[in-house]
Amino acid sequence: xxxxxxxxxxxxxxxxxxxxxxxxxxxxxxxxxxxxxxxxxxxxxxxxxxxxxxxxxxxxxxxxxxxxxxxxxxxxxxxxxxxxxxxxxxxxxxxxxxxxxxxxxxxxxxxxxxxxxxxxxxxxxxxxxxxxxxxxxxxxxxxxxxxxxxxxxxxxxxxxxxxxxxxxxxxxxxxxxxxxxxxxxx
Amino acid sequence: xxxxxxxxxxxxxxxxxxxxxxxxxxxxxxxxxxxxxxxxxxxxxxxxxxxxxxxxxxxxxxxxxxxxxxxxxxxxxxxxxxxxxxxxxxxxxxxxxxxxxxxxxxxxxxxxxxxxxxxxxxxxxxxxxxxxxxxxxxxxxxxxxxxxxxxxxxxxxxxxxxxxxxx
Numbered sequence: 589x590x591x592x593x594x595x596x597x598x599x600x601x602x603x604x605x606x607x608x609x610x611x612x613x614x615x616x617x618x619x620x621x622x623x624x625x626x627x628x629x630x631x632x633x634x635x636x637x638x639x640x641x642x643x644x645x646x647x648x649x650x651x652x653x654x655x656x657x658x659x660x661x662x663x664x665x666x667x668x669x670x671x672x673x674x675x676x677x678x679x680x681x682x683x684x685x686x687x688x689x690x691x692x693x694x695x696x697x698x699x700x701x702x703x704x705x706x707x708x709x710x711x712x713x714x715x716x717x718x719x720x721x722x723x724x725x726x727x728x729x730x731x732x733x734x735x736x737x738x739x740x741x742x743x744x745x746x747x748x749x750x751x752x753x754x755x756x757x758x759x760x761x762x763x764x765x766x767x768x769x770x771x772x773x774x
Numbered sequence: 775x776x777x778x779x780x781x782x783x784x785x786x787x788x789x790x791x792x793x794x795x796x797x798x799x800x801x802x803x804x805x806x807x808x809x810x811x812x813x814x815x816x817x818x819x820x821x822x823x824x825x826x827x828x829x830x831x832x833x834x835x836x837x838x839x840x841x842x843x844x845x846x847x848x849x850x851x852x853x854x855x856x857x858x859x860x861x862x863x864x865x866x867x868x869x870x871x872x873x874x875x876x877x878x879x880x881x882x883x884x885x886x887x888x889x890x891x892x893x894x895x896x897x898x899x900x901x902x903x904x905x906x907x908x909x910x911x912x913x914x915x916x917x918x919x920x921x922x923x924x925x926x927x928x929x930x931x932x933x934x935x936x937x938x939x940x941x
Contacts, residue, residue: 678850
């Protein structure tokens with residue numbers, strides 16, 4: 589009996605069935621113990637999400653003003669919501685240099701119903717070395733050089749943020765609300 | 775004849791595998807045409823709400839999480855609108871401005887309950903919203919009495935002392 593066709597079929601079947609699992613096994617992403625967290629490697633083109641949906645496509649993926657994502661070869665679009673830094677930073681600064689390019693990203697898919705992606709590592713397709721997705725702070729400092737000269741993490745000294753807190757208080761309900769809250773809470 | 779049936783078996787196995795691969799979890803959806811909507815809900819921080827990084831999702835809404843919501847929006851994390859129906863709308867544009875650059879006009883809207891008009895797009899499990907106009911603004915819901923301050927370090931120690939009149 590010629591078993592070659594069966595063997596070929598089985599090998600193909602196993603390869604296709606477990607392709608997605610193999611992808612997860614290759615991930616070097618670190619767990620953040622988040623809801624519905626799943627280590628995930630994606631390969632595709634860095635795109636401007638709004639451009640993909642509407643056809644409104646400014647140069648350079650919106651130059652940092654627009655949310656970016658990964659468009660895989662199978663046309664699946666994934667929004668990159670977060671980078672690898674634990675300092676309230678999104679993923680745009682890390683993805684923007686790759687606008688329109690084919691990349692691999694490694695990170696976490698998370699969430700129970702709404703699913704978001706956190707990019708921890710990125711590399712251009714065909715490259716072997718990964719870069720950490722942690723460039724937000726440097727990009728912020730370059731954009732806000734006067735704020736960057738002050739002490740502390742970016743979110744404590746960003747003048748857009750401090751202006752709002754100065755005006756509305758930490759709860760957003762006015763300074764009297766902050767005072768009453770702290771008297772009760774502390 | 776035997777060889778033919780073996781080949782047929784191989785094709786069947788391959789087809790079965792292909793069918794498994796094309797199950798819904800691997801299937802992609804084409805971009806759908808937009809739908810005109812008017813949605814009421816809170817302008818919120820999608821990362822903290824979805825990820826559970828700050829604990830319960832409810833604790834990441836309103837005044838309890840207001841400062842953190844501003845930080846995340848300034849950091850370019852996607853801003854959302856949590857509709858009264860519980861739907862998380864990923865806001866891509868707010869009155870003509872993209873939501874990744876931390877524009878002061880939408881930092882100013884964080885935690886506020888608004889009625890927004892715009893276009894909705896469904897794609898690969900997410901609901902995206904392009905807000906053309908904010909119609910009404912009811913302000914920030916007071917949630918700090920239920921959840922305290924999220925995260926607790928949002929107000930620095932020295933600032934707490936200043937607010938309480940100790941410095």
